[in-house]
Amino acid sequence: MKQELICIACPMGCHLEVDIDDNYFVTGNQCKRGEIYGKKELTNPTRLITSTVKIKNGINNRIPVKSSGEVPKDKIFLVMKELERIELYSPVKMNEVVIENVCGLGVNIITTRSM
């Protein structure tokens, strides 16, 4: 069975075809990153998370955050629920850890700006 995917590893957006029956053999990629992405997307898909959390006393009422590493796609919902519960108090520095080891996934949630 073959699965078609669009590579998201760069703006080229190559159309990949992954042969699941042939050890996830990838064609259509123009570089090695596409091969890695194609295999991983069908075996263990992960994503970086970017979002915002509430902040009090800041110039805005939300501050942008991201995960320090990739999170399994099926755990993104859990992480987003954790982010809903967070409320920071200004001042906050850029790259400050907001949640350490979020949901036990081995990555932190950090701020991407100061406020």
Ligand code: SF4
């Ligand atoms: S296969 Fe390579 S060139 Fe094509 S979209 Fe992926 S990263 Fe970009």
